[in-house]
Amino acid sequence: MQVTMTVNGNEVTAxxxxxxxxxxxxxxxxxxxxTHWGCDTSNCGTCVLWMDGEPVKSCTVLAAMANGRExxxxxxxxxxGVLDPVQQGFIEEHGLQCGFCTPGMMMTARWLLDHNPDxxxxxxxxxxxxxxxxxxxYKNIVSAIRWAAEHPSTTEVNA
Amino acid sequence: MDNALAxxxxxxxxxxxxxxxHSLLPMMKLRLARPEVLIDINDLGDLSYVRRDGDELCLGAxxxxxxxxxxxxxGTLFPILHDAERVIADPIVRNRGTVGGSICQADPSxxxxxxFAALRATAVIGSSKGTRKVAMDDFHIxxxxxxxxxxxxxxxxRIPVQHGSGSAYEKVERRAGDWAIAAAGAALxxxxxxxxxxxxxxxxxxxxxxxxxxxxxxxxxxxxxxESFSEAARLVSESVNPVADQRGPEDYKRxxxxxxxxxxxxxxxxxxxxxxx
Numbered sequence: 001m002q003v004t005m006t007v008n009g010n011e012v013t014a015x016x017x018x019x020x021x022x023x024x025x026x027x028x029x030x031x032x033x034x035t036h037w038g039c040d041t042s043n044c045g046t047c048v049l050w051m052d053g054e055p056v057k058s059c060t061v062l063a064a065m066a067n068g069r070e071x072x073x074x075x076x077x078x079x080x081g082v083l084d085p086v087q088q089g090f091i092e093e094h095g096l097q098c099g100f101c102t103p104g105m106m107m108t109a110r111w112l113l114d115h116n117p118d119x120x121x122x123x124x125x126x127x128x129x130x131x132x133x134x135x136x137x138y139k140n141i142v143s144a145i146r147w148a149a150e151h152p153s154t155t156e157v158n159a
Numbered sequence: 160m161d162n163a164l165a166x167x168x169x170x171x172x173x174x175x176x177x178x179x180x181h182s183l184l185p186m187m188k189l190r191l192a193r194p195e196v197l198i199d200i201n202d203l204g205d206l207s208y209v210r211r212d213g214d215e216l217c218l219g220a221x222x223x224x225x226x227x228x229x230x231x232x233x234g235t236l237f238p239i240l241h242d243a244e245r246v247i248a249d250p251i252v253r254n255r256g257t258v259g260g261s262i263c264q265a266d267p268s269x270x271x272x273x274x275f276a277a278l279r280a281t282a283v284i285g286s287s288k289g290t291r292k293v294a295m296d297d298f299h300i301x302x303x304x305x306x307x308x309x310x311x312x313x314x315x316x317r318i319p320v321q322h323g324s325g326s327a328y329e330k331v332e333r334r335a336g337d338w339a340i341a342a343a344g345a346a347l348x349x350x351x352x353x354x355x356x357x358x359x360x361x362x363x364x365x366x367x368x369x370x371x372x373x374x375x376x377x378x379x380x381x382x383x384x385x386e387s388f389s390e391a392a393r394l395v396s397e398s399v400n401p402v403a404d405q406r407g408p409e410d411y412k413r414x415x416x417x418x419x420x421x422x423x424x425x426x427x428x429x430x431x432x433x434x435x436x
Binding site for chain 2: 043062126
């Protein structure tokens with residue numbers, strides 16, 4: 001079957017098997033490997049990307065169901081060589097060890113900050129409660145997201 | 160909608176409706192479901208409402224968990240809905256998962272099934288021939304089995320609004336987003352100091368139709384007190400049929416079912432009082 005969707009602002013059309021999951025379409029057809037494939041059971045959250053402006057677990061969405069929709073992946077966080085504050089925050093606060101959960105964490109964090117620019121630690125922990133960091137680095141992940149909240153524009157950091 | 164119903168009629172039991180997909184896709188990955196045809200109803204925006212219609216709160220089948228959680232009206236009329244939604248899956252899953260999909264999956268541990276049982280909700284089921292209403296007791300036929308026929312789809316859930324009532328939901332889970340070890344919901348209406356309506360919904364403990372009729376009956380006409388609540392909780396513990404699994408042994412779940420019923424009844428009563436009932 002044929003699907004057409006917008007991925008990070010670019011329209012893509014492809015012929016796919018109906019059973020293909022969105023996460024595999026993004027990784028294996030579009031070669032956008034920033035989105036990770038983890039538990040495959042919608043528990044770990046490393047496959048989180050945005051569909052029509054909302055974070056979803058792409059291991060539990062069929063690529064066919066994304067037909068006509070807008071997808072945003074972690075590759076779209078950096079714009080024109082400038083890191084998103086969330087990305088900078090993960091650097092500043094050592095928000096990752098192995099990095100496997102990071103893309104999903106950052107996509108959820110970006111969405112949270114877009115809707116709640118000054119979240120409390122509790123609100124951050126609730127927002128990422130569907131995502132697992134097996135390095136157990138939650139403290140630093142929360143700090144990284146707080147850092148991004150306190151530095152809403154990274155240009156000031158790079159200056 | 161007509162298109163979806165026509166597709167259902169054409170493909171019958173070989174087809175499945177897919178809404179949020181967060182129950183069906185995992186079932187397909189495990190090969191527990193093997194539909195030949197999936198009918199994606201995510202574009203049926205006219206089924207995604209949460210709104211009051213006279214004396215009922217109406218939840219469209221495509222209302223997502225997030226929509227229910229964001230509805231101030233739903234949370235005010237039925238605090239049990241927000242109590243439950245806060246502990247259903249996780250925020251990202253709640254962005255996709257739907258009210259209709261949850262109860263049509265009919266997992267014995269599913270939270271909204273217990274909530275709707277406690278609230279005596281009604282399901283509206285549609286087909287190309289029209290619609291029919293089914294009480295929650297008749298909606299769930301057994302584990303993973305509902306009254307929705309092969310050429311039918313769930314359209315909405317209607318919950319009767321009762322003035323002066325209160326409700327609450329209590330769940331114990333191993334970690335955020337997990338299925339319940341046990342969960343209990345209570346809805347109470349208190350008039351002139353005595354209980355005139357009692358609903359007790361239970362998930363994950365093998366309760367028939369997700370409720371405990373014996374405990375509900377024991378409360379009617381009684382004072383809303385620690386004594387009557389303890390007796391209802393005792394009856395729940397006695398009546399349920401939990402199964403030992405990786406989430407815990409049978410006696411622990413039986414204990415939890417009673418204890419959570421007690422806690423839910425206390426909170427429901429306090430909320431009913433707050434409503435001036």
